[in-house]
Amino acid sequence: MGPLDQLLAWLKTKLLPLFEALFRPASGNEDPDGAVPVFLGEFWGYGASALSVLVLSYLLYKGYKALVASGALELLYGILSIGILYLIAAVLRLEFLIWLLDGIVPTLLVILAVVLQPEFRRIFVQIGRQGMLHHSHRNHQDLQVINNMVEACELLVEMSRGALIVFCRENMLRHIVRTGTSLNAVPGTELVVSLFAFDTPLHDGAIVLNHSRIAAAGCILPIDPEEKTLITMKSGTRHRSAMELVRETDAVVLVVSEESGHISLAFDGEMHSHLGIAEILEELDRLLIHKKERRKRLGLGRMLLQVWRFFGENNKRRKERPTQKEIEEGPENRNRTEGG
Numbered sequence: 001m002g003p004l005d006q007l008l009a010w011l012k013t014k015l016l017p018l019f020e021a022l023f024r025p026a027s028g029n030e031d032p033d034g035a036v037p038v039f040l041g042e043f044w045g046y047g048a049s050a051l052s053v054l055v056l057s058y059l060l061y062k063g064y065k066a067l068v069a070s071g072a073l074e075l076l077y078g079i080l081s082i083g084i085l086y087l088i089a090a091v092l093r094l095e096f097l098i099w100l101l102d103g104i105v106p107t108l109l110v111i112l113a114v115v116l117q118p119e120f121r122r123i124f125v126q127i128g129r130q131g132m133l134h135h136s137h138r139n140h141q142d143l144q145v146i147n148n149m150v151e152a153c154e155l156l157v158e159m160s161r162g163a164l165i166v167f168c169r170e171n172m173l174r175h176i177v178r179t180g181t182s183l184n185a186v187p188g189t190e191l192v193v194s195l196f197a198f199d200t201p202l203h204d205g206a207i208v209l210n211h212s213r214i215a216a217a218g219c220i221l222p223i224d225p226e227e228k229t230l231i232t233m234k235s236g237t238r239h240r241s242a243m244e245l246v247r248e249t250d251a252v253v254l255v256v257s258e259e260s261g262h263i264s265l266a267f268d269g270e271m272h273s274h275l276g277i278a279e280i281l282e283e284l285d286r287l288l289i290h291k292k293e294r295r296k297r298l299g300l301g302r303m304l305l306q307v308w309r310f311f312g313e314n315n316k317r318r319k320e321r322p323t324q325k326e327i328e329e330g331p332e333n334r335n336r337t338e339g340g
């Protein structure tokens with residue numbers, strides 16, 4: 001008998017009786033299938049209900065997070081409104097309304113499924129990419145790295161170059177990193193400027209930052225060819241791809257426009273253009289740095305200084321910010337108007 005056979009025989013003699021004992025039905029609480037562990041026998045009824053509630057809560061929580069991250073929260077509000085309407089109709093016994101809703105709701109659901117197909121797609125992409133059992137931890141980014149990236153953006157604006165800088169949060173964006181050239185480099189200002197400022201092979205596409213390292217450069221972000229919202233109609237593919245990424249994932253993206261020299265920040269399904277540098281830094285700090293670290297770093301004095309700087313910059317920006325009319329007219333007309 002070889003050592004493997006000996007091990008198997010030992011496992012059989014030791015473990016089999018243990019398993020049999022474990023899965024024997026509890027006395028007085030006979031389980032017809034005999035599949036309930038004996039030590040759980042007494043509490044199985046409560047345990048099963050608690051487990052179901054836990055699993056359901058977890059699924060609802062994950063579903064809600066996917067909805068928020070996919071920017072399709074309005075969809076949930078719409079469905080909830082119909083549910084509330086139903087409830088009111090049932091409580092007040094509004095027979096006609098109930099009859100009407102009974103007739104309309106199934107058709108409405110079909111129409112919703114067709115019209116909101118892109119939103120549904122995003123929700124499922126979100127769930128698929130994150131995974132239901134994804135461990136929730138915030139991707140750590142250093143304050144220094146954030147400062148470096150914003151500084152690099154400012155330098156690139158001066159050089160009239162564009163850039164796409166993606167910060168990962170919980171989603172590590174492996175599917176995006178795979179499309180580029182792996183770097184695993186320290187994100188220094190000079191390196192990022194060198195990547196985007198010259199027509200080298202890596203200047204096209206995006207860099208992806210993961211745990212305060214540049215995971216890859218030259219990455220391709222997704223683009224929805226059917227996207228036709230106002231922002232995307234006026235923007236080129238760089239801005240559209242950033243929008244699509246923050247709709248599908250929880251990433252935060254810095255976009256430097258080669259054309260206009262604007263630095264925009266995209267996150268949570270929205271693109272924020274016309275932000276001041278202080279506001280961008282403030283937002284990145286809020287979005288990417290762990291709360292505990294921020295609290296530690298920001299003593300009361302520094303926090304007041306930040307608030308002061310934030311509002312100062314905000315006021316200055318508000319004065320400089322173009323009106324909706326000026327945005328629609330475009331930069332050439334604006335300059336002409338300004339010049340008289």
Ligand SMILES: Nc1ncnc2c1ncn2[C@@H]1O[C@H](COP(=O)(O)OP(=O)(O)OP(=O)(O)O)[C@@H](O)[C@H]1O
Nearest residue numbers: 162204205206220221236237238239241257258259
């Ligand atoms: N899907 C994408 N993924 C990554 N990078 C992209 C993608 N689409 C475009 N880019 C980058 O954006 C660059 C400029 O694209 P385009 O001019 O269409 O965008 P834009 O939004 O008008 O930006 P800009 O205001 O800088 O001109 C491309 O050369 C490429 O480097």
